[in-house]
Amino acid sequence: MNTHRRSTPLALYYFGLVTLLYLPILMLFLFSMNSSASLSFPIKELTLDWYKKLFAADEILRAARNSLSVALGSSLAATALGTMVSILMLRYKFRSQNILIALAVLPLIVPYVVLGVALLILFSVFHIDRSLWTVGIAHTIVALPYTLLIIASRLAGFDPNLEEAAMDLGADYPTTLRRVVLPLIFPAMVSAWLTAFTVSFDEFALALFLAGTQPTFPVYLFSQLRFANRLPIMIALAVLMMMGTLALVLVAERMRRVK
């Protein structure tokens, strides 16, 4: 059989479409270095001024810091919850098991606008002021399906006999979890944590409903879209953040593949 059939058109399509996918993003890069504040051609001259101005813009940096804290807190919580549900799913049998798993995965399906308004109602009913906390809580819910899927697929790959062996040797179950199971799934937990972090860091649809007076970065970015002359600074920051997120995602991918 001829294994090297001509695949040039297919390769052309692939790289053509991939190039198209990059174009809008590359354009943002370009305009973050354009000396004129208006986002249109012709490009006047290239400059790093917007990046310099960025570090003097307190409000923007504060919004970025808000996003960092929300992402850090919610991703740690989502990873802990995801680990717990994974162990419950694969190492125990109990009556409400399927309901618990379904509930943990369901946020993947529920439209964000629906979840957003439902949480808005919850917090209003209990007179809880909207804050970074309320955004963070929402993010743990939407990040849980991801952390669960990543950690559970790693845990499923391990023979439960390893745990039995540990217990035969006299370890009680908490010790076995701590000394055998957690070290084994640790790479998956790191990958899950990074994934949850990027999910939260980038999340806008829920945060718009739930952020109070302290905006997260996407919410702040959205509120500033009206002011055209601030746009280049925002884009400069967005470009920096994008590179940060990208680095995290690549590390997460690496960790997921650790043998």
Add this chain to the structure above:
Amino acid sequence: MTAPPTPSVPSSSLPKIRRILGRAGRGINQRATFWFIYLPPVLWLSLFFVLPVLLMAAFSFRSDMRGDLFQAFTPTLDQYARVAATGSYWRLLGISALTALGIGVSAVVLAFPLAYFLALRAGHRAGFYLILLLVPFWTSYLLRIMAWKILLGTEGIINSLLLYIGLIQEPLAALLYNRTAVIVTLIYVWIPFAALPILAALQRIDPSLFEAAADLGARPFHQFTRITLPLSLPGVLAAFFMVFIPTIGEYVTPLLVGGSRGFLYGNIIQDFFTKAANWPFGSALSIIMLTATLILIAFATRLIDFKQLFE
């Protein structure tokens, strides 16, 4: 609840009595561990996922926003009656579903050759090419949509470029703030994502099937229609639903590039919770959307075994 794996091989060196005592202690220990890892997720999900949805359902049976949010009320079907009586909501739900259908089909059709190339033609560089494809998808969602807003605006990049090179004299106003802009932007957003489940399905096909088909005289076209396509169908369907479902609930993209002419169902929900501040009505609209989505998912899980795609 049954305990996690219990020792199957007795350690014969220990006296029997100690083993029994040890096992009893271990049982208590295991039960404590179970509650320790069972309660946090159950409480968290009940409090912040189940309860809010139930409260929203309850809200949809209120007649108005008057009074304290937490007080008892007489349930009424007024809100649902109002939705049912107003054709424009159903029309918008239908339009949103059709839009999501169009976006889902387009993204899948455009992504299929990408996945095909990666799975069957790219060889040992496939991993690198896949990363190349996914980088745009990992880029900030809001940023990518913003990029399209800047691209399509009247003073935006496409217009200014066309003016600059003299192809047009007047900026084209029709590029932004309509449903087409929403559709184009969302297809752009979803293409890399749609390629993933198709790729997973294509990678599962046993290569010897192609050889067998070739030996039996099947031409490449027939190999494709008789082997590749049917066997990749679960991945294709999964890709479709993975695009379709988040798209029906989409409200951010219409807000940014769609304008009022490009609004989708999610936008009216958002409006009733922000500008119009009619939460009971907004809740009824949300419940309708949630029910529709869940029915669709139930239907989708009948069609496809999602589990096998993520192994």
